[in-house]
Amino acid sequence: MTLLLTIVIFGVYSAALLAIGAVGFTLQFGVTNVLNLAFGSVITASIFAEYGLTRHSTNIWLAMAVGAASGALLSLFLGQVVIAAFIRRGATGFGIAMVTIALSLMIQFSLEAIQGPYIFAFAASSPSTMDIGGVILSTGQLTTIIVAVAAMAGVHLLLRATRLGLAMRATAADTSLTRGCGVSPARTRAVAWLVSGALCGLCGVLLGLGEGSFSATTGSDFFITVAAAAVLGGIGKPYGAMLGALIVGITSQAAAAVISPSYKTIAAWAILILVLLLRPQGILAEFASERELVA
Amino acid sequence: MSATTHRTRWPASPGVRLAAAAAVAGLALTLAACGSASSGGTSSSGGSYSLEIAEFSPFTGPNAPYGYFQYTGCVSAMRAINADGGVLGHPVTCTIVDNRGEPADAVPAANSMLANSPHLVGIVDGDSGLLSATVPLFNQAHITELSVGGDVQFDKNTYPYFWRTTPGDDVAGYTLAAYVKFGTKLTRIASVFGNDQAAQGNVPGLTAGARNLGLTIAVNVALALDQTTYETEVHQILAAHPQVIITESDPQTAGVLLGELKQAGWKGPIVGTSGTLGTDYDKAAIAALGQSAYESSFVRIISYAQQSGPAWQTWKANLLASGKLVKNPAQDETAIYAELPYDHTNMIALAMLAAHSTKPAVFNPYIEKITQGSTVVHTFAEGKAALAAGKTIDYVGVTGQVTFDKYHNSGGLWAAENPVTNLPVSLVSAKDIAAAEGR
Numbered sequence A: 001m002t003l004l005l006t007i008v009i010f011g012v013y014s015a016a017l018l019a020i021g022a023v024g025f026t027l028q029f030g031v032t033n034v035l036n037l038a039f040g041s042v043i044t045a046s047i048f049a050e051y052g053l054t055r056h057s058t059n060i061w062l063a064m065a066v067g068a069a070s071g072a073l074l075s076l077f078l079g080q081v082v083i084a085a086f087i088r089r090g091a092t093g094f095g096i097a098m099v100t101i102a103l104s105l106m107i108q109f110s111l112e113a114i115q116g117p118y119i120f121a122f123a124a125s126s127p128s129t130m131d132i133g134g135v136i137l138s139t140g141q142l143t144t145i146i147v148a149v150a151a152m153a154g155v156h157l158l159l160r161a162t163r164l165g166l167a168m169r170a171t172a173a174d175t176s177l178t179r180g181c182g183v184s185p186a187r188t189r190a191v192a193w194l195v196s197g198a199l200c201g202l203c204g205v206l207l208g209l210g211e212g213s214f215s216a217t218t219g220s221d222f223f224i225t226v227a228a229a230a231v232l233g234g235i236g237k238p239y240g241a242m243l244g245a246l247i248v249g250i251t252s253q254a255a256a257a258v259i260s261p262s263y264k265t266i267a268a269w270a271i272l273i274l275v276l277l278l279r280p281q282g283i284l285a286e287f288a289s290e291r292e293l294v295a
Numbered sequence B: 001m002s003a004t005t006h007r008t009r010w011p012a013s014p015g016v017r018l019a020a021a022a023a024v025a026g027l028a029l030t031l032a033a034c035g036s037a038s039s040g041g042t043s044s045s046g047g048s049y050s051l052e053i054a055e056f057s058p059f060t061g062p063n064a065p066y067g068y069f070q071y072t073g074c075v076s077a078m079r080a081i082n083a084d085g086g087v088l089g090h091p092v093t094c095t096i097v098d099n100r101g102e103p104a105d106a107v108p109a110a111n112s113m114l115a116n117s118p119h120l121v122g123i124v125d126g127d128s129g130l131l132s133a134t135v136p137l138f139n140q141a142h143i144t145e146l147s148v149g150g151d152v153q154f155d156k157n158t159y160p161y162f163w164r165t166t167p168g169d170d171v172a173g174y175t176l177a178a179y180v181k182f183g184t185k186l187t188r189i190a191s192v193f194g195n196d197q198a199a200q201g202n203v204p205g206l207t208a209g210a211r212n213l214g215l216t217i218a219v220n221v222a223l224a225l226d227q228t229t230y231e232t233e234v235h236q237i238l239a240a241h242p243q244v245i246i247t248e249s250d251p252q253t254a255g256v257l258l259g260e261l262k263q264a265g266w267k268g269p270i271v272g273t274s275g276t277l278g279t280d281y282d283k284a285a286i287a288a289l290g291q292s293a294y295e296s297s298f299v300r301i302i303s304y305a306q307q308s309g310p311a312w313q314t315w316k317a318n319l320l321a322s323g324k325l326v327k328n329p330a331q332d333e334t335a336i337y338a339e340l341p342y343d344h345t346n347m348i349a350l351a352m353l354a355a356h357s358t359k360p361a362v363f364n365p366y367i368e369k370i371t372q373g374s375t376v377v378h379t380f381a382e383g384k385a386a387l388a389a390g391k392t393i394d395y396v397g398v399t400g401q402v403t404f405d406k407y408h409n410s411g412g413l414w415a416a417e418n419p420v421t422n423l424p425v426s427l428v429s430a431k432d433i434a435a436a437e438g439r
Helices: A002-032 A039-053 A061-089 A095-117 A139-161 A161-173 A174-180 A185-211 A218-233 A238-258 A261-278 B007-010 B015-019 B023-036 B065-083 B103-116 B128-140 B152-156 B168-183 B204-215 B229-238 B251-263 B280-290 B291-298 B309-320 B336-355 B380-388 B430-436
Strands: A130-134 A137-139 B050-058 B092-098 B119-124 B143-149 B163-164 B187-196 B218-221 B242-246 B271-274 B298-302 B374-376 B393-395 B414-417 B426-429
Touching: A002 A039, A002 A061, A002 A137, A002 A139, A002 A161, A002 A185, A002 A218, A002 A238, A039 A095, A039 A185, A039 A218, A039 B015, A061 A095, A061 A139, A061 A185, A061 B128, A061 B218, A061 B430, A137 A139, A139 A161, A139 A238, A161 A174, A161 A185, A174 A185, A185 A218, A185 B251, A218 A238, A238 A261, A238 B229, A261 B218, A261 B229, B007 B374, B050 B065, B050 B103, B050 B336, B065 B092, B065 B309, B065 B336, B065 B380, B092 B103, B092 B336, B103 B128, B119 B128, B119 B336, B128 B152, B128 B163, B128 B291, B143 B218, B143 B336, B152 B168, B152 B280, B168 B204, B168 B242, B168 B271, B168 B298, B168 B414, B168 B426, B168 B430, B187 B204, B187 B229, B187 B426, B204 B218, B204 B430, B218 B229, B242 B251, B251 B280, B291 B298, B298 B336, B298 B374, B309 B336, B336 B380, B336 B393, B374 B380
Parallel strands: B050 B092, B050 B119, B119 B143, B143 B163, B187 B218, B187 B242, B242 B271, B271 B298, B374 B393
Antiparallel strands: A130 A137, B298 B414, B414 B426
16 A cells, blocks of 8 residues: 555656656747757756756755746747747758757756766755655655646646737647737747746756756756657647656556566656557647748 | 776666767767877877877766776876886877767777777776677777776676776675675665666676575665656665665666655665765765765775775875876875776786887787786886886786786775775675675
């Protein structure tokens, strides 16, 4: 029973981290149609920014504020300045994806060059814990779950209860139509980059604080699972990303317990492949339509 | 030995890096082709040129610190050798060749190095996971290689140019069992290793050693690396009621695992392998456990190197005098993975002197001969003087006596070290290891 509870609770904890990142990743893709493979490096950069600007603070609220702000600004810069320049010059979707890989490597190697190829650690602390049916959960882990739920609720409200959210959904559906409806696609895309970056930064600092240490490759390592959750749910679909994160999180914990910890990652990817075989568009997405890239 | 070993953990690498493998390989190639960080020495113009010793290691990526350990050792030896007039009229230079620790990058980096380094005389490396991919290349090129890579396939190595002065990872496993039996008197072990090749190399020896010594492996967990939580694994570990946890993984995995072990209430001893060596591991572990708990509950079983005597004094003096070539040299005074390449570089230089040749095909057999002579020497200068006097030498460097078997492997002493001070808290005797091996 305790094992089952462990699987559920820590599956949810893993899903919480994944969901914050996956929703940010997929939201931006849904609105801009840009496959941003630099997302993982923005996660890393946000952790470094928090670590440097707050002098290694482990205050989770300060960390989240600084991480989200750093991620938002960097994401906005990459999307609206760097990537937009390529789109204006007629770059294709594949070309843009390659540009984001280049940006990812540039960020990663720049951090490595400036900071050194080392592990950076937050100061050791003894967080308070709580016992839930024999499973010990730290306050940091509980906070991560609560923050993820709040962030998901925030994204839901943004998309469903605001004009901006309506504009984002409209831009995601058909950019050309929105122009005729008084919606500024450019402004909407800028907000998408900003919100995506903020979630990315939030994910980064919660990841860094949760693991206690990080390096220049932490975000890139984590990104592949984030992308898997987003694709599983249906790329471009925030609610799908939430569901995808939950499936990946629970599956990996269950595989560790039932089969072997070595099969943790394999099981998560096996689920992804199986789902994509049955529903190539992901769990919640309609069939994807070809959309133009617009700066 | 698996110290450099968590380099092999990269199957869990990010998709971005997978997608950009060509770009990364290009970087490695560029570094290799440029000999990106040659350290001193002269060019090959005219009659005098530098003899290159390549540090074939990761210098970028998560395991880059291990490359810098290697480089630190080499440049310290280089300083001593060149201060004593070099080798047969040539200065020695240490060259960085970045292999990123992955076969996909290491093979092109190796080929580029071999094609672009006309004065390459030796290779110093230490990556368990790369040996099977790169040793054949170096042998085909007839370049002498001194390694600390623990790949168990090389326990019965047949490549003539490959030499290893630390035992294979399986021997490290037997040593872990011997330490638990004779050093702690505990009997129930949790074997918790990363699922990479290098860390897993310890498991067969540990399992067999435990069986031979009447110990119980209460649980054997292979960790998928770099996960955000290991709580399910921690639950399994604690449910098996072990008395001691034996572990090796990369620093970030360790940080999460150790933190969650502490969170779940584990207060027992933890034994690390040589793969837990390094400031990165220390930082992650201290962040997870706190310094005092790390120091009191964790020991590291590792090849024992001297911390006194003439060999160590000379090593220390040259390390500290390395100037800008080594960042924070004082922190590496007792770092075995800097000391080993220091000895390796000295051995290559002394072999060339003993053979009166800088050609690897000629001096390669002398790698063994300089450890079998009648005059014990502890430094390059002593060795050079003895050889000049017509004596045969037995080089006993900072990492101790080297005795190669027919597979070009040499074991060594082992100790349980305090992870913070790197000072031995107890030695693991050859007799105890033999008992674990069932001999």
